[in-house]
Amino acid sequence: MKWQSAQIDGKSKTDFVGHMNSVTGSLYKGGKKICDYKADGGFADKSQNVLKLKGNVQMKSLDPDATLTCEEVEFLAGEDLIKAKGNVNVVGSLGAMDTDGELWASSDLRRVATPSMFKKQ
């Protein structure tokens, strides 16, 4: 994860809480990079395994090739769950999905659904 400016509070050697501006980074699954992201701002809580991105959020999966854009994202690493809100668009080689509301997705963007339907799938 990279950022231009940030306020970081260290809880321990491995845990931290940080507010960042102009964020870029990547998500990994099983040690393999599966998604790159960028946003105007972000908040990370390492102890909770939560990453929040806000403003011109863009997440780009590598396989399949797909891009999610929205206004706000909360990524729960423990559940491999992206919660995207506000003008959500997912466009890729397997199709396109959009909503004005909320979409949930897996970090590889293969699984995308409204929240109630995501739980059922």
Add this chain to the structure above:
Amino acid sequence: MKKILFLTLALVFTFAVAKDIHFKGPDGKFEFWAKDGGVDMKPDGSGTFNLKGPATLKMGTESAFDMVIGGTASGKLSKGVTKKSPPIVDSFTANGGVQVSAKLTTRNTDLAGSSATYDGTAKGGTLNLSGPVTIHEKNLAKRTNLNISGLNAVATVNPYVPKGESPIKEATLEGDVTIDVKALLEPDDTEPKTLHATGSKAVYSRKTLPATITLTGDVVVTGQGELEATGIKKVVITLNEQGEMINSNFSSEGDGLTTTKVNNLSKKLAKKKKGGSPI
């Protein structure tokens, strides 16, 4: 009871279709709008989808095969025939009211039921509808309005037909089948003639032209005026490409033998032409 079920079905389709979520496949041949929904795709293009209605599901091209779903639907997409070809709908189930609309230049055909299952390939498939089931065909020049109802139906459909071709190839309705036709038969007709027929099985076929509807099984026919005919084995209604009724033929012992002999109108027709149209 049947009327109540029909009303319920009609109400389902009067809901405004939600546009909360929209999915479009890579080439636009599979698309849905729904209140809730999602996809789970594999890199090869196969996957699954789930919807919660009111929803519209579109298969094929040119809006020729649109489905309105009142309840929920789930299905499987299979990868395309070639590596670059788009995914196709393998199968789905839908409930809570399902209506398939085939919109053509000169006519619209709606096929509706309470629930549906579909199994298909890139060349189309079989749609099973549970009742009450209706087929409504409307000639856009307003010369013929046709309704067929039954308790269940099996339809052969091909959503991937070229523009202008009927995606509903054949539908067999069974159980308390009713056919109602209102048709302007002559060019200067201003009031439609009516035909009401009941039986146990109807086959709506657009596999070849002209299209036909064949009603069999304890057939009873009533029509405008005093027409009432029983003892009929089969009624065949012929429709042209525009969905206009061009002929109806009643037979008891094979095609062409008219046995409508209940009242004055049918007597006149029997004299006029064997196997002819009573309306």
